[in-house]
Amino acid sequence: MxxxxxxxxxxxxxxxxxxxxxxxxxxxxxxxxxxxxxxxxxxxxxxxxxxxKNKAEIFEAVCDRATSPMETMLNTLAAEPGEDPLGSLERQACEILQLIARDARMRAVLEILFRGFDGGPEFAEYLAREEESRRDCRCQIESVLEAAATRGQLPPSVSPAKAAIAVTAFVGGLMHDWVLDGDYDLADMAPYLTRVFFSGLRNT
Amino acid sequence: MxxxxxxxxxxxxxxxxxxxxxxxxxxxxxxxxxxxxxxxxxxxxxxxxxxxKNKAEIFEAVCDRATSPMETMLNTLAAEPGEDPLGSLERQACEILQLIARDARMRAVLEILFRGFDGGPEFAEYLAREEESRRDCRCQIESVLEAAATRGQLPPSVSPAKAAIAVTAFVGGLMHDWVLDGDYDLADMAPYLTRVFFSGLRNT
DNA sequence: TTATATACATACACGAATGTTTGTAAATTG
DNA sequence: CAATTTACAAACATTCGTGTATGTATATAA
Missing domain, CATH: 1.10.10.60 (Homeodomain-like)
Structure with a gap:
């Protein structure tokens, strides 16, 4: 050749x-x-x-091509303290959902990740980093919710830690369900769904 | 031998x-x-x-051993119309979470399913049934929410279909996150988390 | 222009896992 | 109690994918 x-x-x-x-x-x-x-x-x-080098390296390259914009988005959230933490968190959640809904490549990569696989120990390193970044994400969400609590945006019965669990589960579950077999328009639905959920956080 | x-x-x-x-x-x-x-x-x-016969048959047997109690639980939900649909749905969600938190075998099987894998076409049949049953679940939840809407338990701005998406995402996300690396006591937390979420459904 | 590194194609060697076949001693059946 | 089936063990054949070694014509550098 x-x-x-x-x-x-x-x-x-x-x-x-x-x-x-x-x-x-x-x-x-x-x-x-x-x-x-x-x-x-x-x-x-x-x-x-x-x-x-091998299939694992291809996998990393494929994933990194798509997941980087999402990480930058999450980092901007932490950098933006704002005077309405709960509101900006809701907006961020909505924007992430819309980002996924629009970018076909990210949807494909998320489908790969959500569907899951086990490729032996070669992939363990990357998957560990993936899980690490998800922990970070939850940490940042929790800190934002703490800021919200100090400003009285959360009722005292809702602790930031528990609220963070709920937020992560809701947004993650929404992404998971829609990517795997969502037949509706997530970009349209996102503001609606996030509003319903966050209204529950504001007044229990 | x-x-x-x-x-x-x-x-x-x-x-x-x-x-x-x-x-x-x-x-x-x-x-x-x-x-x-x-x-x-x-x-x-x-x-x-x-x-x-092969690994796929082992996999099916392992899964069926654990997932059957959960399916019966979902079926009892649909059979119980009740006069407080939203309340019984909230209770059901809470009980399912607590069921998972207590049964170690179910947690193990759910961890296998959530972690995911691809075992070639041998497993396609079982996974298709799995996805089918999840669709059924969402359908039943939607019908319960329609009953709640006719009784005025949902504000008119919340359509049953969209609410079903939110409920499924929330409960599924909670299960997913806790099974994969939840370090908190889900059985304790479940009533709390479901109350926060469903209060958002009741008043937007 | 010549030398060398590049961007592949081709061919080979190897292990790993699967499915199958055969063997067998004891449990069960009639 | 004989006949047959059972519940495995052990050895075999075969496929499949990977990794690597080698070949090679050309782009690029000097």
Whole structure:
């Protein structure tokens, strides 16, 4: 095979990631073979092993392509103290749901992650980081809720820690259910759903 | 090997299921070998292939052992129309959470299911039934919420369909988060969490 | 322009897990 | 008590995917 130009190499790398994303989503991670990825991208396994070390590295690249915008979004939430913590938390939750609803690539990657798989110890590292970041997320939500509590936005019967559990479960459950088989328009529904939930936080 | 008595055979079958449950939960379904299951049960693969057709059949048996009580619980909800639909729905949600919190076997099986895996097409049939039953669940919840709406328990701005989405997401998210890495006492927390959420449904 | 690194294709070696076949001693049946 | 079935163990064949080694023509650097 002739050597290809630098831009062409980047193109095949992107095609490999696209193919892997689609196959992971369709067949599952463990069930997709490196050969399947190569064929879907129009190359052979040689190209795969040139660009990536193994399947786990492809998986990380596929995920990182999509999950980074979501993490930046969560970080902006923590950086924005605001004078209406509960309101901005509600807005953030709504915006994240709408972000997912609009970005097809993120939906695909979330479908892969939600559907789950077990690829042996190679993937343990990445999945551990994933779980770590989810813990961070809950921590940030809890700190925002503490700010809300000090400003009297939460009734005294609702502790920030318990409220954080509820918020995480609700938003996460919404994402999970919609990504896996939601047949409704999440972007439309998001403000409505978040309003119903947060009204329960404000007055028990 | 000497032939073992009928009761002993049933015992080894149960030991195989116990071993499979623990290994599926610990290592993941795809990463556990039939040989690992056999060794953990103190037998060889011969015994495995005697009692089960393949890994998928073991998986089904492991799951059915735990998920059946939960399904009966959901069915009793639909059979109980009641004169306080929203209240009984809240109670049901709370009881399901407490059921999960108490039954270790169900927690293990739910951990397997939530963690997810892809075992190829062999498992497609069972997972399809699983998804089907979840749809049924949402349907039943929606019908209960319609009964609540006709009795004026829901504000007119909250449609039963949308409320069903929210309820499912909340309870499912709570189960998911707690089973995967919840370090709090769900049985204690359940009444509290459900009250906060359902108060949001009652008054937006 | 020549030398070298690149971007793959091709072929091979290897292990791991599965499914199957055969063997067998004891339990069960009639 | 004989005949047969049972509940496994043990050995075998086979498939499948991975990783790696090698080949090679060309883009790029000097």
């Amino acid at each position: 002739a050597r290809r130009t630098n831009e062409q190499a980047e193109a095949t790398r992107a095609q490999l990631l696209d193919a892997a994303e689609a196959l992971f989503c369709d067949k599952g991670v463990a069930s997709t073979t490196l050969d399947m990825i190569a064929r879907a991208a129009g190359v052979t396994r040689g190209a795969v092993y040139w660009h990536f | 000497a032939r073992r008595t009928n009761e002993q055979a049933e015992a080894t079958r149960a030991q195989l299921l116990d071993a499979a449950e623990a290994l599926f939960c610990d290592k993941g379904v795809a990463s556990t070998t039939l040989d690992m299951i056999a060794r953990a049960a103190g037998v060889t693969r011969g015994a495995v292939y005697w009692h089960f």
